[in-house]
Amino acid sequence: MLTGKQKRFLRSTAHHLQPIFQVGKGGVNDNMIKQIKEALEARELIKISILQNCEEDRETVGNALSAGANAELVQIIGNTIILYKESQDNKQLELP
Template sequence: MALTSKQRAALRSAANTMDPVYQIGKGEIDDTLKQGIADCIAARELIKVKVLENSEYSAREAADILCEALDCECVQVIGRKFVLFKQKKKESAYTAVLAK
């Protein structure tokens, strides 16, 4: 599912006030981290993740790795933070946003 620019803009505005729910630090992006983010994104649909300065990954690299592993969309990358989105099959909170 590719997001249009209007959908992406609406999701960016929704994520603007959110705090990061995960931090990627010095260690690898391993299966435990991927599973934790997968569970969180399944519950919330839209999450923000922060990459710490001591991480070996840039925010873009980490976002690309997680998007490929979790089959989700990267909405935005700014500085050391990025936003991921994966729409639920039923009862999505962002149905109105994505209908535009």
């Protein structure tokens, strides 16, 4: 569980990142969760955008992605989700 100070740090770090995944009409599936796990292991902090044609609401998508990838949901702002998971092999971010 992240503290408020850690979430603020991760939000400021993620501000300049571009979304690397998009959730569309198909919603969240197992293949997407597998790819997100791999991306989190490589990067630790990622942005995911939710497209207009997504049938699920953003909170449902964010919770499904964070639970499936065993990651922390840092923020949902607009149609963008920020996820964080500490890497086992490639640790890059040092949380306060």
